[in-house]
Amino acid sequence: MLNKVTGVIKQDTGVGFYRIVQPLRFLTREKLAKETRMTPFSGDNQPSRIAFSSSKDIKIPPYTDRLLGKIAKGADVLWSTLIFDKDEMLRMLDLRKWSGAKWVVDIDDNVYDVSRDNPSEQNTKALRDNINLCLSIADGLTVSVPMLKEIYGPLNKNIFVMPNGLDMKLWDVKRKNKRKIRIGWRGAYGHKADLGLVSDVLKRICEDYDVEFVTFGVEPSFKVKNHTHYDWVPFQDFIPTLTELNFDIAIVPLIDSNYNRSKSNLAILEHSMLKSAVVASPTENQKGLPCLYASTNYEWYEALESLILDKKKRIVQGEKQRRFVSDNFDMALLVGELAKWFEELPRRKDLEPTK
Numbered sequence: 178m179l180n181k182v183t184g185v186i187k188q189d190t191g192v193g194f195y196r197i198v199q200p201l202r203f204l205t206r207e208k209l210a211k212e213t214r215m216t217p218f219s220g221d222n223q224p225s226r227i228a229f230s231s232s233k234d235i236k237i238p239p240y241t242d243r244l245l246g247k248i249a250k251g252a253d254v255l256w257s258t259l260i261f262d263k264d265e266m267l268r269m270l271d272l273r274k275w276s277g278a279k280w281v282v283d284i285d286d287n288v289y290d291v292s293r294d295n296p297s298e299q300n301t302k303a304l305r306d307n308i309n310l311c312l313s314i315a316d317g318l319t320v321s322v323p324m325l326k327e328i329y330g331p332l333n334k335n336i337f338v339m340p341n342g343l344d345m346k347l348w349d350v351k352r353k354n355k356r357k358i359r360i361g362w363r364g365a366y367g368h369k370a371d372l373g374l375v376s377d378v379l380k381r382i383c384e385d386y387d388v389e390f391v392t393f394g395v396e397p398s399f400k401v402k403n404h405t406h407y408d409w410v411p412f413q414d415f416i417p418t419l420t421e422l423n424f425d426i427a428i429v430p431l432i433d434s435n436y437n438r439s440k441s442n443l444a445i446l447e448h449s450m451l452k453s454a455v456v457a458s459p460t461e462n463q464k465g466l467p468c469l470y471a472s473t474n475y476e477w478y479e480a481l482e483s484l485i486l487d488k489k490k491r492i493v494q495g496e497k498q499r500r501f502v503s504d505n506f507d508m509a510l511l512v513g514e515l516a517k518w519f520e521e522l523p524r525r526k527d528l529e530p531t532k
Contacts, residue, residue, distance in 0.1 A: 179204065179516055183249045183278070184215035185257035185269070191412045193218060193258055195341050195443065196283045196321070200515060201256075202344070203508045209516035214248035220412035245272055252278040254519050256319075259284050260311050261304045270314070270528060279316040279524045284308075285341075287328055287439035291367075317522045319515070321441045322462045328439065337518040341443045342508035347416055348450035350499075353423050357403070358386075358485055361424030361453065363393040363444065365409065371437070372397050374430045374458070378477040386485050393422055420451055425491055426484050429457035430477075442466065449502045452495030456480045467497045 184201050186193040198218050204210040245268075249255055255278045260266050273280045288308050309332055312318060317335035320326055326336045360382070362372055372392070376399040383390055383402040393407045410418050427448035431437040438461040445466055448455050455468035456477065464470070469484070471477040484491050 178208070179210035179253050179519055181212040181214065181252045182210050182254045182256060182519065183252040183276075184213070185245070185255060186216050186218050187258040187260055189219055189221055191220075191415060192285060194220060194412055196285055196319070196339075197256060197258060199342070199344055199508055200339070200512055203512040204516060207509055207512055207516075209512060210253075214252075216244075216248065220415075246275065249276040249278065252276050254279050254281055254522075256281045256283065258282070259308065261307050263307060263310070266307075266311055266314065273316075274529055279519075279522055280528070281317045281319060281519070281522070282311060282315040283319045284312065284325065284329065285321040285441065287325065287436050289328065290435035290439075314528060316525050316528070317518075322439060324439045324461060335522055337515065337522075339515050340506065340511060341441045341446065342506045342511040343446055343450060343502065345450075345503060345507055345509075348447075349420065350450075350452050351420055351423075352452070355389075355423065355425075357389045358425045359389045359391055359423060360426045360428065360481065361391040361393065361422055362428050362430075363419060363422075363447075364395060366395045368431075369395045369397070371431050371458075373399065374432055375428065375474075375477050376401075378474050378481070382478060382481050382485070386482075388485060391422055391424065393419065416447075419447065424448065424451070424453040426481065427453040427455050428481075429455060429463065431458040431460045431463065433458070433460050438462070445498075446502050446506050449495075449498035452492075452499050454484050454491040454494040455498060456484070467501050468494065 182201060182204055184197045186197050198215065201213040201215055205213050249272050255269065255273055255276065257269065259282060260269060269280055288305060312329055313332045315333060317337065318329060318333050319337050319339045320329065321339065321341055323338055326338050329336060364372060379390060380401050382388065388403065390401050390404045394409045396406045407422065429444045431440065440462060442463045445455050445457055445463060445468060456471055457463050457468055459470040459472060469480040471480045
């Protein structure tokens, strides 16, 4: 059993929650670690709110050496989201040396192929050298899908694929009766172009059938009939909001790009837990779930139409999806292999900071 795992969460967002916060909870819940500690996590969707040292760009007090030392003391593993600043990397190496722990970095995106319409593309490109450095000086990496292990393999030989899992207790289905069938999509700015992939189909389906189209996150650039938009919310409100939106049918379109082939099936998992019948693109990592898949406009229209016309089909598919996720993506079932990898991961001898 692990003695202690400490999370240093740079991304105070859904990424930080799914990749660090939630697994840490399950390490203790499943009695795989005696103790887990972490830097404060609020879910306020501030991707760069955490600094180890003072910065004019940070509006909150930085984490002090005293706080970091307290939560890292006696740790077997220091597990952090990606760190971009070289001074912060040195601070992590110092913390690693002081505590005697292994430093593991989590990364769940392909930073080499961020699409041009993604707001983070320019920042990611500018920080690429620092990203490479961070990944290369860690004892090991955790990633969400096998393709990311291939991509970052040249930078670090110790990489563990930890799929995104869900806490079953957080997803409570609260279906409400509605006048119209609700087709929904949720996504951040990096997926705006993916939604555009099915714009013509959505325009046509909303003309042909008395349905409501709902978007949650980024607002689409195209217009359709009976469209309602809801802005993104802090992650602490994300699950209740998605539940309240009550999609009958959820769509997960993805352009078949190198970036999207490195994305996980998390959106499908979330919709499945709420029993929304899903229609998705058959991109890498989205395949193999009991939802409907579509590649062409014709296939998208046909899949949506079949679910609109057949209420029983929607209900049966939603139930089947939820069972599948419960059986295969319950974090309680996934965290055991992570704990084993943490224990077996060798601690590098070439990472002591020199001054």
